[in-house]
Amino acid sequence: MCSIGIFASTTQQTELTYAENTTKKQVKATIENGDTIALYELPTVWVYPPMKFKNKQQEKFYWRTVRDVKKTLPLSKYIKEVIIATNDTLMMLPTKHERDKYMRGFEKRIYKQEYGRMSKLTLRQGMLLIRLVDRECDATGYELIKAYRGAFTAGFYQMFAKMFGASLKTEYGSHKDDATIERIINLVESGQL
DSSP, X not given: OEEEEEEOOTTSEEEEEEEETTEEEEEEEEEETTEEEEEOOOOOOOOOOOOOOSSHHHHHHHHHHHHHHHHHHHXXXXXXXXXXXXXXXXXXXXXHHHHHHHHHHHHHHHHHHHHHHHHTOOHHHHHHHXXXXXHHHSSOHHHHHHHHHOHHHHHHHHHXXXXXXXXXXXXXXXXXXXXXXXXXXXXXXXXXX
């Protein structure tokens, strides 16, 4: 049994409430020519051809990349949010001294707060995170460190990363596997993977 109630608004858009058994759901609706039409927003569905692997090693690489993207993508989005919030705060501080003081305290808080999560990343995940930060922020890790901490500190961290085979100057889209990573990101964000 299904019951329907319509609540009209002034903009000709209505909220349609219906109950199936005991479950109630609200759906937006519009009235056109006296007919009530329910409006549903469908999620984006990505359709890709099935993955074809040449060998087990390639398949293992793909699923390891899926795991790494699922772990690092939320971190890159979090970093983007932190950068936006930090920029907003820094814009309100009038003097360079106050901005430097804020950044020193902010760096200590962020380090203390996120050390556990970041220290659990593998080297491969860290290198992927550097690229995903570039994807999210449109700036490499090197450029971000240089903007917030200065060229000397950015150079120091770049040398440190180079010792482990990574580079803070790595840009998203510059590797041959970035198309696969983009595919994985689309599937993960849409809930298909």
